[in-house]
Amino acid sequence: MTIKLHSSVLSKFCLAISLVSIPWATAISAEPVEKTVNANGVATLAGQWVYRSLKNIPDPNVEIGDMKLLVAVIDIPPFTGTHFTGVMTATEHGKDVRHLLEGDIQGDRFTMRAVQGNKTTEGWVYDYTGWLVPTWKEGKNQIPTFVGSVMRVTEHPFPGGGTSHANASYTIIGMKK
Template sequence: MIDNPFVGKWSYRSLLNDPDLKLAFNDLEFGQGVIEINEGPMQILTGVIGGPGWSLALKGSRDYGSPMHARFQGVGVVGGEQWIYDYQGYLVPHWPNGVQQRPAMVGSVIRTIPHSGSEPGTVSPAGVVASFYAVKFD
């Protein structure tokens, strides 16, 4: 049994924080991928987050509490330029009457430095904040 509930693989999705309910759900997508958190001391977090065409090394910390908390930074080179994102997440507490509840982490992510956008000639600016959730699958 793993004593550290953050260790393992998580499906990751992040959404822009736009309050307009008329906006299509798909238009809120900020990112998606897989987070893999390595075994290690409870206070230290290492791992990787990535998807098709991108990968960031994770380094940070995790803490006991109610709820348990993780804060980490993802750093990597994607398409020849540096990407840096910072994450803060909270382990969703277990519901006593929950049905088939899976471990989940919810939180916030910020683009720490700008990088090229998905369209040629565009820039994804620093400072954009999105919400994320991740569901453990391994």
Template sequence: MASSSSDISGKWTYRSFHNDPKLVGDNQKAALDLIFAEANLSFEPVSSTDFLGWLDWTGGGMDLKGSMTQGSPDTPVAFSIVGYGRPGTSTDGWEYAYNGCLAYTWPNGDRQVPALVGTIVRVKPHSGKPAGYTASFIAVKA
């Protein structure tokens, strides 16, 4: 089955998480502290394999450029994205890289919402935080 960048186009709800293996149990604050970022995510195809995107949150955002590889019944659609902070804003100079894939669609799934899963890395230091920090993310189709 051939795939195209339209497979991930549209609006998504994005959340990234600190990769802390510690269990949080019923500690709601500890669970919330795992959230690295939460935002609205949008993708727009510019070709069958390339897309532009926007990651927007209250008080900030980044512009995204990405590409994807074809999926098959045994291999999910995979993508690679670079996010750039917006000049003249609080994210000016930021750069993050994202790698991920379209999550598996269960044949007998009940009301499954499409999801993207992957990891991110801070490419350039900013706000006193070093480059190299990694986190995991999930985005669900809005």
């Protein structure tokens, strides 16, 4: 079954998802990234970001903490054009997780692939797609946020791991270095 959403519906959905309170997340003192859109009006991912992913469990009785997959920091150096690279790092289940990132951004949408960045993530491959959440016209202290979907391309035995092509949702929230 294919579901088509009008872009304004998708934007409102993405905004609603970004406003969800996540009690299991570590409190991080983040200030807005200085520039979310470049001179050409294209969203930029350059900078440091907090990444949080959740299992897509359609049961309202499941606690949000039971849906947690990964909390990480993403570093993307400045780039020109639409192609970018970066690194995602985290400590989960007592293991250091590191992914090398490569992707493209067009307008307010990006796609990215994460591959092995250390021995823990050997053979792991994840694909991401995401959108910049629009800012409120009269909003205050707004932090640049991307929301989207991640798909595990390869199977792996890590806790929380599983079959290939499993999907999850995520937010990426801007931090100031």
